[in-house]
Amino acid sequence: MSDTVIGSRTLVRGRILGEDPVVVEGRVEGTIRPDAPVRIEASGRVSREVQGTEVRVLGIVEGTVTGTRRVEILAGAQMLGDVKTPRILISEGAVFRGRVEMDFQER
């Protein structure tokens, strides 16, 4: 499977769907919702909504992030919005403001 790449000098307004992994190096205003992993690179910027099996954020996201398997907010990321996922990683050096919603058993 080949990836879908939104290059660093590209702006997409709308929806990105499908089954290819999506890599965002540029800007997306809208929804990214593949049945596959999503990676927002350090140069990437997404507003509105990201949903994927695994979502890795190194750039800027303003909106909702859903990872059906996991979400990683990595060093350098700026995450403004809510995260919904069963597993989450927030690295040192990441900025995150928003809510986290996880389904888990109370221990």
Added chain:
Amino acid sequence: MAGQDGSKTEIGPATRVIGDVEAEEDVFVLGRLEGTVRSTASVVIEEGGLVLGQVEAAFVVIAGRLEGTAVAEKRLEITETGTVLGDLAAPALVMLEGGAVRGRVAMDGTRPSRAATPAPSRTPRPAATTGASAGATRRGGSATRSGTTSTQPAPRATPRSGATRNEPVRELPLDPEPGEN
């Protein structure tokens, strides 16, 4: 311009984009794009790729399928696997044997209007595109563009034959200066 850093945009074969894409780098469509794609560099609809809408770029290459209009500022190429249902405008147009077009072609600077897009029809598609790795889902292609019976008159200056007479067709490289542009 196409990135010195090798940056580009690629819509994967199992991806569907609904909306507009604006790029200052090359855009490759291997999947499906419904909307407008604009680039200051190249837009390439690869074999198996489908665009329903409008393509505007300096260089346009159609090896897949376009249902809509394409405007190339410099050069437009339709390969032997390319299919176009709609109007084309470019100062230089190259069409390889096997390519299929239903629509108007303007090489005189007039621009096709969006409304002039004919409804998709059962054009026999070149054999090469039918098999392709294309996912079955993407091929539905029933973008029933309400076949707006084009109301405006045909661009009068479009010569039927000998279209190249006043417009010198420049010999341009297939890929616009890969490193530089």
